[in-house]
Structure formats: structure tokens, C-alpha cells
Amino acid sequence: MKRIFSAVLIGLFVAAPAFAVNRDNVGCGLGSMMMQEKGGVVWEVMAATTNGTSGNQTFGISSGTLGCEKPANLAKREQLDRFVADNMDALAVDIAMGEGETLGALAELAEIDENLRGDFYAALQMNFDQIYPDGSVAGTQVVDQITGFLAQI
Known part of the structure; x- marks a missing residue:
């Protein structure tokens, strides 16, 4: 029995290069970078396995490192979170008025088409109480509400 197992194992290592498969199979991450010159199924x-078990693939995707690309939506969400957190009061005033420089900058960051910005501003103004329910609302909650309205436009 040990001989059969040994023969199969040796066969896998010897035959592995013959079965070289597209590197896209394993995704990005530290394992992909370490084994990039190697070929074969093994x-x-x-x-x-290295990518999946060490958690580095998640880090690589969210940071855009280890051979991974950062998703555009994630990058946009981070920009929106940062912008809203830095401009909470000014944005609240602009949304309440339905116009303003901070609201325009938000629309620019969110990549709202010029032709739809009036509708976007009006939707946010009409729903101000949902976006800013109280003075302790977090910036990420504001962005969650705003992105919900983006889907309706």
C-alpha cells in the first residue's frame, strides 16, 4: 500500500509540469508571488492554499498589493468615506439647501453625471432626515444613505 501511495505521489511531482495551467487559477497574493516561476498543478x-489560508489575499485585494488590483468601487467608497468624514457639517448644510460647493464635490467624487446632479441634489435634500437622523451620525452611515439614493437615480 505504501508503494502505491509513493508511486502516485512521485508521479504527481514528475507529471505536474506537464499540466501547467493558467496562473489565473490561483488568484493574487503572496502564494502566487512566491510560486510565480513554478509550473504545474501541485x-x-x-x-x-498559501493565498487562502494566510489571509494575505484579502489584504492584497483591499490594499492593491501582492499582485492584486484594488476594486474601483472599494477605492471610490474609501474616498467618499474620507470626504464625508472631513466635511460632515458643510455637507449637511449643502444637502439641506440642495446646493453648494461641498455637495458639488461629493457629486464629483461619486461620479454623478452632470445631467443628473440636479435630481441627485433634490433627492438628498428631500431625504435629509434619513441621511442625518441626529447629530451623532457617523460619516460611514451618511455615505451608506447617500449611496442608497445613488442607486435610485
Whole structure:
């Protein structure tokens, strides 16, 4: 029984390079970078296992490192979160008025088409109480509400 197992294992290592598969199979991450010069199923399994078990793939995707690309929506959400957190009071005033420089900058960051900005401003103004329910609302909650209205426009 040990001989059969040993023969199968040796066969996998010897035959692995013959089964070189597209590197896209394993995704990005530290494992992919460490095994990038290796070919074959065994190396791809090792790369995928390293990527998945060490948590580095998640870090790579969210940071845009380790051979991963940062998703555009995530990057946009981070920009919106940062902008709203830095401009909470001015944005509240502009949303209440339905116009203003801070609201225009928000629309620019959110990539609202010029032709739809009036509708966007009006929707936010009409729903001010949902966006800013009280003085202790967090910036991320404001962004959550605003992105909900973006989907309706």
C-alpha cells in the first residue's frame, strides 16, 4: 500500500509540469508571488492554499498589493468615506439647501453625471432626515444613505 501511495505521489511531482495551467487559477497574493516561476498543478495548489489560508489575499485585494488590483468601487467608497468624514457639517448644510460647493464635490467624487446632479441634489435634500437622523451620525452611515439614493437615480 505504501508503494502505491509513493508511486502516485512521485508521479504527481514528475507529471505536474506537464499540466501547467493558467496562473489565473490561483488568484493574487503572496502564494502566487512566491510560486510565480513554478509550473504545474501541485505548485498552483500550493499557491492557492498559501493565498487562502494566510489571509494575505484579502489584504492584497483591499490594499492593491501582492499582485492584486484594488476594486474601483472599494477605492471610490474609501474616498467618499474620507470626504464625508472631513466635511460632515458643510455637507449637511449643502444637502439641506440642495446646493453648494461641498455637495458639488461629493457629486464629483461619486461620479454623478452632470445631467443628473440636479435630481441627485433634490433627492438628498428631500431625504435629509434619513441621511442625518441626529447629530451623532457617523460619516460611514451618511455615505451608506447617500449611496442608497445613488442607486435610485
